[in-house]
Every structure is written in structure tokens, then in C-alpha cells.
Amino acid sequence: MMTENTVNDLLVQVKNLKMYFPVPGDNPFRNDYLRAVDDVTLDIYKGEVLGLVGESGCGKSTLGNTILHLLKPTAGTVEFEGQDLSTLSAGDMKSMRRKIQMIFQDPSASLNPRRTIGNALLEPFRIHKIGTPKEREDRINFLINRVGLSEYHLSRYPHELSGGQKQRVSIARALTLNPEIIVCDEAVSALDVSIQAQVIDLLEDLQKDFNLTYLFISHDLSVVYYISDRVAVMYLGKVIELGSKDSVFERTLHPYSKALISAIPKVDPDQVRERIILQGDLPSPVKPPSGCRFHVRCNQCMEICKEETPEFKEYETGHFVACHLYENR
Numbered sequence: 001m002m003t004e005n006t007v008n009d010l011l012v013q014v015k016n017l018k019m020y021f022p023v024p025g026d027n028p029f030r031n032d033y034l035r036a037v038d039d040v041t042l043d044i045y046k047g048e049v050l051g052l053v054g055e056s057g058c059g060k061s062t063l064g065n066t067i068l069h070l071l072k073p074t075a076g077t078v079e080f081e082g083q084d085l086s087t088l089s090a091g092d093m094k095s096m097r098r099k100i101q102m103i104f105q106d107p108s109a110s111l112n113p114r115r116t117i118g119n120a121l122l123e124p125f126r127i128h129k130i131g132t133p134k135e136r137e138d139r140i141n142f143l144i145n146r147v148g149l150s151e152y153h154l155s156r157y158p159h160e161l162s163g164g165q166k167q168r169v170s171i172a173r174a175l176t177l178n179p180e181i182i183v184c185d186e187a188v189s190a191l192d193v194s195i196q197a198q199v200i201d202l203l204e205d206l207q208k209d210f211n212l213t214y215l216f217i218s219h220d221l222s223v224v225y226y227i228s229d230r231v232a233v234m235y236l237g238k239v240i241e242l243g244s245k246d247s248v249f250e251r252t253l254h255p256y257s258k259a260l261i262s263a264i265p266k267v268d269p270d271q272v273r274e275r276i277i278l279q280g281d282l283p284s285p286v287k288p289p290s291g292c293r294f295h296v297r298c299n300q301c302m303e304i305c306k307e308e309t310p311e312f313k314e315y316e317t318g319h320f321v322a323c324h325l326y327e328n329r
Contacts, residue, residue, distance in 0.1 A: 010082075011181060011213055012044040012067065017076035019059075019066045023286055035285045036062040038237035039076070041312070044181065049207065049214040051228030051245070053221055053260065057282055059237045060217045061105075064183045067215065068100055069093065080181075098128060101174040105186035107166035111158040117144075117169050118154035124176045143172040146209075147202060164195035171202065181213040188223060200227055221264050225249055230318075233257045236293040237285055239312065243319035253321040255298050292324065300325060 019037035036059045044050050052060050065071045067078050069085050078085045080100065088096060104110040111120055121140040125131050131139065141151055147168040158166055167187065174182050184203065188196040200223060206212060218224050224231060231248040233241040233256065241254040252258045259276040278297050283289055289296050295305035304324050312322040 009045045009047070010043055011046045011080070012215075013077075013079040013082075014040060014042050014044075014067060015077045015079070016041055017063070017066060017078065018074045019062050019071055020074040032286050035237045035288060037066055037073075038285075038288075040234075040237075040239050042232055042239055042242060044213060044215060046180075046213055047207075047211060048229040049216050049227050051224035051231040052215060052217045052234060053219065053224050053231060054234035055260075055282055056219060057285070058234045059285070060219075060234055061185050063234070064102070064185050064215060064217050068102055068183055070102075094128075098177040099180045100183075101177070101179040101181075102183045102185060103167075103170050103174050103187045106190055107163065107170045108158060110170055111166060113158050115157075116154065117156055117158070117161070120158075120169065121154070121173055121176060124173065128177065130177070139176065140172070143175055144169075146175075146206070147172045148198075164191055164199065167191060167199055168202070171199075171206070175206065175210065178210070179212070181215065183215045183217065185217045186219070187216075189218065189220065196223070203227065221249075221260060225264075233260065236283060236288055238293060238322065240294065240322045241320065243316075247316070247319045251316075251319070253315060253319070253326060254294075254323050255300050255325075256294050292322075 017037055017040045018035070020033040020035055022031040023034050024031060040063060052063065054060055062071065066073050069078065073086070080096065085093065085096065118140060121143065122136055125136045125139070140154065144151060144154060149165060149168055153161065153165065153169070161169065187203070188199050191199060203214070204227060207214060216224065216227055225245060228245050230242070230244050232239050233248065233254065235256050241248060241252075241257045248257065249261060252261055259278050262274060262276040280297050283293065283296060291307045292298070292305040292310050295301045298305065302324060308324070310322045310324045310327065312320055315321050315326050
């Protein structure tokens with residue numbers, strides 16, 4: 001895939017990535033498979049924020065985990081700086097993890113309740129055997145202040161902190177080893193709205209200061225629009241639209257993307273947006289519909305949509321869509 005970015009800026013390249021989970025079926029000798037991620041191809045460029053949106057259950061978090069190789073993909077490849085992660089030995093993958101980090105949705109679950117905040121931040125240095133005790137101490141003091149907390153918090157336990165403070169600790173921990181890319185998996189969805197704004201501003205400042213790249217996973221399109229440079233829309237394991245923030249939000253192509261964007265609340269009461277209500281629930285990823293997976297809920301469904309899977313192709317420069325409505329344009 002090519003965008004206005006150059007190949008030299010390419011940081012992560014995902015090619016035909018699949019992540020299937022076996023599900024026991026009626027036949028004891030054959031498993032069905034839950035197709036959480038099904039043939040996803042996308043690029044992530046240095047210094048950008050790529051937003052990833054879609055309904056709950058569409059495969060966003062699984063895609064993020066598979067890109068980080070926290071899950072071993074069923075098929076396809078993830079290349080980081082041109083290196084296929086699946087070919088790395090355990091030792092090489094351990095070294096690679098210094099460059100790729102994650103901020104989880106629930107900081108309470110991602111922090112060990114038996115360890116102080118200081119110990120939690122020191123752990124990456126111990127694992128990777130980096131720095132002297134003095135260098136480690138200086139680094140965590142710098143990071144805890146940089147995320148808006150104080151050195152006083154280093155002696156506290158997670159249960160003594162608020163949700164926003166714990167997420168700031170998680171951000172500091174992700175920064176300890178100077179990563180190049182951070183996957184933010186619903187990093188602000190568990191926070192109060194006022195705290196969300198503070199954490200988003202913090203993430204933006206850190207991106208500039210540390211030259212970071214983000215894969216920002218969220219179901220909140222307002223947040224994604226605010227922070228992202230490009231946006232990918234997922235539906236039932238597939239990326240169905242991808243482009244710059246402005247092209248996806250203002251020149252929306254896919255009927256599913258249009259329905260999602262129509263649900264964003266308008267601040268100006270005089271602005272009227274037609275609300276598109278999707279019919280039915282998200283189909284099962286174990287037995288997805290034939291053809292276009294969205295056709296059972298689409299108000300523009302054609303016969304070809306029921307039979308043939310649309311090609312994911314570039315409709316305009318940097319703007320990709322998988323929809324039969326645009327195949328002859």
C-alpha cells in the first residue's frame with residue numbers, strides 16, 4: 001500500500017495477517033475457527049498516529065496483540081523495520097520488544113498489586129539488564145515527573161492511585177526502554193471524560209518529545225479524530241476502509257464507516273447529520289457471511305455483495321476501501 005508517506009518512513013508492514021482461534025464444534029473430529037483477524041494488510045509509518053476503530057468484537061485488540069506478537073499469527077507476516085518478527089529467535093524477539101510497547105485498557109489489571117510503582121517501572125530494566133542502579137533511578141524519576149506524577153508516587157501501590165494516575169504509570173512504563181512504536185489499546189476508554197482529555201494531551205506531547213509512533217485502538221471516534229493522522233476501520237476481522245483522518249471522516253466511502261461516523265455527537269445543535277441505524281447485530285466471526293461480510297446489515301446491498309468478497313483497493317490517493325459500490329469508479 002502506498003500513501004503520501006514514503007517507503008523510507010515505513011516502520012511496520014502487516015501483510016495478509018490472520019489470527020484464528022479454534023472453537024469446538026458439533027463434530028468432535030473437526031474444530032471450527034473464530035476468525036478474529038482475517039487477511040489484514042496495512043502499513044504504519046514512523047511518527048504517525050494510526051487510529052483503528054470498529055464495533056466491539058470486530059478484532060481491533062486482537063490485531064494489536066498479533067502485531068506485537070503477543071499472539072502468534074495463524075498466517076501472514078508482521079515486519080518491523082523490514083524484519084519479519086516470525087523469523088526471530090526468542091532472544092532476538094526479547095530485544096525487539098524494547099522497541100515495541102503497549103498501553104493496556106485497564107491499568108489496574110496491567111499493574112501488579114503486590115509491587116510498588118517504583119518496582120513496576122524498574123522491572124523492564126531488570127528484564128533487559130539495562131543501566132546501573134543510579135541510571136535506572138534517574139530514568140524512572142524523570143519519567144514519573146514527565147507523565148504528571150511525582151516521585152512520591154513511586155513508593156505507592158496501585159490500589160492507592162486513581163484510575164488516571166494508574167494509566168499515567170502505565171504510560172511511563174511503556175516509555176522506560178525508549179520504544180519506537182506504542183500500541184494504545186483503548187488507553188483512555190476506562191477513564192472519566194475530563195481525565196481522558198488530559199491523558200490524550202499527554203500522549204500527544206510525548207509523541208513529539210520522544211518521536212513516537214502510535215497504533216491507537218478505540219471505539220470512540222471523537223477521540224480518534226482528535227489524535228489520529230490516518231484511520232483504519234475494521235469490521236468482523238477485516239479492514240474495510242483506510243485513509244487520512246480527513247478523507248475517512250469527511251469523504252467517507254464504506255456504508256459501515258458512514259454509519260459509525262453518523263453516530264458521533266455534534267457540538268453545534270444547528271448542525272444536522274443524518275443518523276444511520278444499523279440493523280441487526282454483528283454476525284459471528286466463527287461463521288461470517290459469504291461475500292461482503294457487511295452485506296447482511298447494509299442498506300445498499302447488491303446481489304454481488306452476497307456472493308463475492310470486495311477487493312480492498314485505492315479509490316483515491318491514500319484512501320482505500322473494500323466495497324462493490326466503488327469497483328467501477
